[in-house]
Amino acid sequence: MTKKKGFALTMVVLLLMVAALAGCSGGSSSSDGSKELTFMFRGGTDEQKAYKDVIKKFEEEHPGVKVKMVVTAADQYATKLRAAITGNNLPDIFYYAPGDLKAYVNSGVLKDLTPYIEKSKDINLDNIWKYGVDLYRYDGKMAGQGNIYGMPKDLGPFALGYNKTMFEKAGVPLPDKDKPYTWEEFIKVNQELTKDTNGDGKPDQYGTGFNVQWALQAFVWSNGADWLDESKTKVTIDDPKFAEALQFFADMQNKYKITPGIEQSQTLDTYQRWMKGEMAFFPVGPWDMSTFEKLPFEYDLLPFPTGSTGKPATWIGSLGIGVSSKTKYPDEAVELVNYLTTSKEGMKQLVDAKVQIPNLLDMADEWVKDTKTKPNNKQEFIDIVKDYGRALPGNYTYNAEWYDIFFTDIQPVLDGKITAADYVKQEQPKMQKLLDKAVEQEKKSQK
Numbered sequence: 001m002t003k004k005k006g007f008a009l010t011m012v013v014l015l016l017m018v019a020a021l022a023g024c025s026g027g028s029s030s031s032d033g034s035k036e037l038t039f040m041f042r043g044g045t046d047e048q049k050a051y052k053d054v055i056k057k058f059e060e061e062h063p064g065v066k067v068k069m070v071v072t073a074a075d076q077y078a079t080k081l082r083a084a085i086t087g088n089n090l091p092d093i094f095y096y097a098p099g100d101l102k103a104y105v106n107s108g109v110l111k112d113l114t115p116y117i118e119k120s121k122d123i124n125l126d127n128i129w130k131y132g133v134d135l136y137r138y139d140g141k142m143a144g145q146g147n148i149y150g151m152p153k154d155l156g157p158f159a160l161g162y163n164k165t166m167f168e169k170a171g172v173p174l175p176d177k178d179k180p181y182t183w184e185e186f187i188k189v190n191q192e193l194t195k196d197t198n199g200d201g202k203p204d205q206y207g208t209g210f211n212v213q214w215a216l217q218a219f220v221w222s223n224g225a226d227w228l229d230e231s232k233t234k235v236t237i238d239d240p241k242f243a244e245a246l247q248f249f250a251d252m253q254n255k256y257k258i259t260p261g262i263e264q265s266q267t268l269d270t271y272q273r274w275m276k277g278e279m280a281f282f283p284v285g286p287w288d289m290s291t292f293e294k295l296p297f298e299y300d301l302l303p304f305p306t307g308s309t310g311k312p313a314t315w316i317g318s319l320g321i322g323v324s325s326k327t328k329y330p331d332e333a334v335e336l337v338n339y340l341t342t343s344k345e346g347m348k349q350l351v352d353a354k355v356q357i358p359n360l361l362d363m364a365d366e367w368v369k370d371t372k373t374k375p376n377n378k379q380e381f382i383d384i385v386k387d388y389g390r391a392l393p394g395n396y397t398y399n400a401e402w403y404d405i406f407f408t409d410i411q412p413v414l415d416g417k418i419t420a421a422d423y424v425k426q427e428q429p430k431m432q433k434l435l436d437k438a439v440e441q442e443k444k445s446q447k
Contacts, residue, residue: 034063035329037336040070040084040091042077043355046290050353054346058339065332085109092327093336095153095319098135098143099395104322105138105149106445111323114147116334123342127361129155129385135395136320140446143396150320151341154286154356157384158214158314160304161284161375163277165297166193166205175302177377180312183219183248186305190258193280207258207280209270212249212414213407215283215304217392218314219245223307227393227403235402235435238428240421245307246413247420254416262415285317286381290354293374301380303388316389357381398442402434 041051048071055067070091072080077095084090085107096104104110117123125133132152139146167174172192175181181189190207197205210216220226225242227235236242253259260270274282277297284292284301292299303312321340323333339346341359351358351367357378358364368378394400406427412418 034066035332036066036068037093037327037329037333038068038070038091039336040072040081040094042072042074042095044287044291046353047287047355050350050355051340053353054340054349057345057349058336061345062332062335065329065336067336088326090324090326092324092329092333094322094324096150096322097395098318098320098391099397099400101136101138101143101149101320102398102442103445105140108325109322110149111325111327111330111333112147112149113151113323113334113337116331117148117338120338123338128152128342128359129361131155131316131385131389132318132359135318135391136322150322151337152359153319153321153341154350154359155385156285156287156317157357157381157389158218158317159284159301159380159384160218160281160314161274161292161299161301162281163274163279163297164300166277166280170195177300177302177380180303181305182310183305183307187252187256187258190252190280191256194258203257203260203264205278205280206260206264206270206273208252209259209273209279209282210249210252211270211283212410214315216246216249217390218304218312219249219307221313221390222304222309222311224309227406228396232396233435233439235428235431237406237424237431239424241308243420243424246424248307250413250416250420253414284375286357287355289374293354298374300375301377303380303383312388314384314389315392316385317392357385397435398438398445402431402438405431405434 039055043051052069055069059065059067078097081094081096085104090109096110101110117125129152132155133148134144135152136150137144137146137148162175164174170193172189175189193205194203194207195205196203220242223241223245225236225239225245227237227242229236253261260268260273268276268278270279270282273279275295277295284299304314306312321337323330323337327333340350341347344360344363347358347360347363350356351363354373358367364382368382370378392403394403397403409427409430410423413420413423
């Protein structure tokens with residue numbers, strides 16, 4: 001394909017995306033005179049239903065407002081949102097990732113919600129996770145402080161789940177929910193639970209099955225390493241402690257044989273094996289609760305195993321709900337955001353649908369005590385938020401291209417074709433070059 005044809009095709013695709021969202025811009029009036037807001041979001045089937053129910057309740061309580069919902073597949077959402085921004089067809093209210101905060105504020109996409117929040121009698125910021133609110137603060141230079149440009153849709157602490165039924169059937173002592181395994185202990189218990197249960201000479205029950213993009217952080221951080229230094233301007237993956245954690249991660253498949261290899265994964269991926277009860281450990285986020293309620297086995301939560309620091313670590317995901325700076329109905333748009341993120345009525349519906357943990361601190365206390373819903377140890381989610389969860393590294397920088405390339409190139413390490421030490425050595429300069437570019441982009445945007 002020539003460059004000219006490639007460019008033309010790209011423009012056609014972009015224009016189609018923009019056209020699809022053409023009805024989303026800036027609010028409008030419906031035929032009955034109501035103010036119409038457009039809300040663009042993504043989510044699984046259960047989450048979509050939950051949000052439709054909450055929106056219906058909001059409309060009942062605000063009879064002069066109608067909400068048009070635009071649901072987008074998760075893997076297409078970021079692309080379509082950027083197309084809407086480029087085409088000046090932004091919805092009134094929309095999800096966005098905290099890593100996009102700086103760029104969206106600097107380019108005038110997001111409305112400053114601070115004055116609306118300050119004058120509201122219904123919002124008590126002291127009763128909302130500070131970590132969540134701070135993710136959407138920006139003072140023009142530093143994220144995490146300053147005015148508020150969105151409210152947390154949720155916080156998504158990424159915990160470790162285990163198949164309690166499998167442990168009991170194998171006669172293996174259950175994990176201590178308050179004392180994480182060391183790496184060595186984790187390997188040992190996984191080896192006990194990796195078994196050939198049908199006698200064909202091949203394991204059909206495995207210990208673990210972690211996706212490197214979402215689980216490696218727990219091992220790196222608990223070993224005292226990180227992707228960035230404190231200034232967030234230097235890539236630090238060439239730290240020997242980082243290489244040690246990455247090598248341990250790869251060794252779970254190649255050395256210890258507790259993770260399905262490529263051949264085994266072609267039959268069933270690790271998520272499918274977990275769902276069938278053929279895997280001992282698997283990560284669990286709050287968004288999984290509605291689906292995992294129906295698992296054919298009992299599961300619960302524990303901390304990720306610890307490296308040299310002796311302390312567990314994992315990440316906390318989040319999406320913000322922002323308001324377009326060009327909305328025609330800012331008061332109503334902010335009211336909807338607040339209803340979805342801070343109201344007891346809206347939050348109760350979403351929590352009862354088992355798609356998130358409560359944003360409200362007092363509601364979270366009661367939620368943890370509820371033993372009628374799974375998992376039993378919901379306190380682990382709260383401990384992650386309160387004590388040891390972190391933001392993903394890409395959230396700290398103007399864009400995450402430098403971070404994404406680390407996972408794009410990583411397959412040879414996971415396959416045992418290159419050592420972790422060699423990989424981080426060759427990858428650090430490439431990542432640093434992209435990070436330097438992001439730093440420069442941020443400086444230019446501030447001008």
